[in-house]
Amino acid sequence: MTTVAKKIVISEFMDEAAIDTLRQRFDVRFDPTLFETPGRLAAELADAHALIVRNRTQVTAALLDAGASLSVVGRLGVGLDNLDLAACAARNVAVFPATGANAQAVAEYVIAAALVLLRGAYLHSAEVAAGAWPREALSSGREAAGSVLAVIGFGGIGQRVAGLARGLGMTIVGYDPQQPAAAPCWRSTGARAMALDDALALADVVTLHVPLCEATRHLLDSGRIARLRHGAIVINTARGGTLDEHALAAALREGRLAGAALDVFEDEPLRRGSPLADAPNLILTPHIAGLTRQANERVSSLVADRVAAALTNPSPDTDPVADANAMPGAL
Structure with a gap:
């Protein structure tokens, strides 16, 4: 008797090598534009066992209902605000994000942006190309060394940012209600845990690394922005809506x-x-802080492995969203 391979639908772009690995064992339907047409996506899910998405596919209760055989959702990233986790749990659909796989890419983006904005000069190429010579105006940029970086959300990505910033000689303060003041991460990164408003008051650079939820919506609001030091810099690679x-x-x-x-x-x-x-x-960049060639390979490989393992050896005793809920400071 021939065994029919389980079907995996991939609705956004994914590294080809990881897709090829899945094709060796499963019936893979890959279309990076599927998220644009929910009706077509729902039709593909009618006989699917797994769905792999990035951040633009809205995994709603209605979409899950279209896939009666769905047991797994793989997330090519770590932010989960486009997934209805309660609906996944109610249908016993396991959620597997790529926790940690793009942390280095995001951390490097943050440090690069901080250096560019502190120095200031790099934003004036067009003037120099046009014949201007604003040497005096561009001679008052700041160095990273000695500057204070406030890391808001001290999960894996926030900690990676702190480690890179420490190497540049920055002073790091941080805020994360999920990380107790005695948590090892503060000492290992050389950061000082503080209350949110206290950390913001000291910052030359503020970087956000929190998930989007009701508690974090407009976390950096008009009042907190007004209280920032004059000349401060703000970087957001977390989620829109947090500021x-x-x-x-x-x-x-x-x-x-x-x-x-x-x-x-x-x-x-x-x-x-x-x-x-x-x-x-x-x-302004189009939600690509965590996307580099290397990060995409790591994220895709990790999610492919986890989805394949879940389809091959399902564990009914596993909390379907336990991994998703254990991510303080997630991107």
Whole structure:
């Protein structure tokens, strides 16, 4: 009797080598545009056993209902706000994020953005190319060494950022209600645990590494942005919605903040008329902080291995979202 291979649907881009590994054992349907047409995705899930997504596929209760045989969702990343975890748990669908696999990529993005914005000069290439010579104006940039970095959310990624920043001679303060003051991570990274407002008050650079939930929505709101030191820099690679974009844009236009780098937004892609569109000293990237060639290979390989293992040896005693719930400071 011939055994029919279990079906895996992949609705967003994934490393080809990892897909090929899955194809050796499973019926794989890969279409990186599937997330754009929920009806087509639902049809593909009708006889699927696993779904692999990034951050643009909305895994809702209705979508899960379209896949009666679904038992696994693999997440090519670690943020889970596009997944209805309660619905997954109710249907005994296990969720496997790529915890830790893109931490180095995000940490390097944060440090690179901090260096560019502290120095300031790199944002003026067009002026120099046009014949201007703003040497005096660009001679007051700041060094990372001796600057204070506030890491808000001290999970795996926040800790990796702190480690790189320490190597540059930065002073690191941090906030994470899920990490007790006595947690080993503070001492191992040379960071000092503080209350949120205290950490922000000291910061030359603020970097966010928190998941998006009700407790973190607009965590960096107009009031907290107003209390930041004059000339501070804000970096967000976590989730759009964790900071107030209107308040940030206003602070940049008024010169109270020296710069910002945003990789995530409340609306992705940015809507026309966004307050960020013409704000000065602002670096905008399309949710790619965790995407490098190496990180994509690691993330894809990890998720492929975990999904394959779950389909091959399902464990009914495992909490289907335990791994997803154990991620303080997740991206």
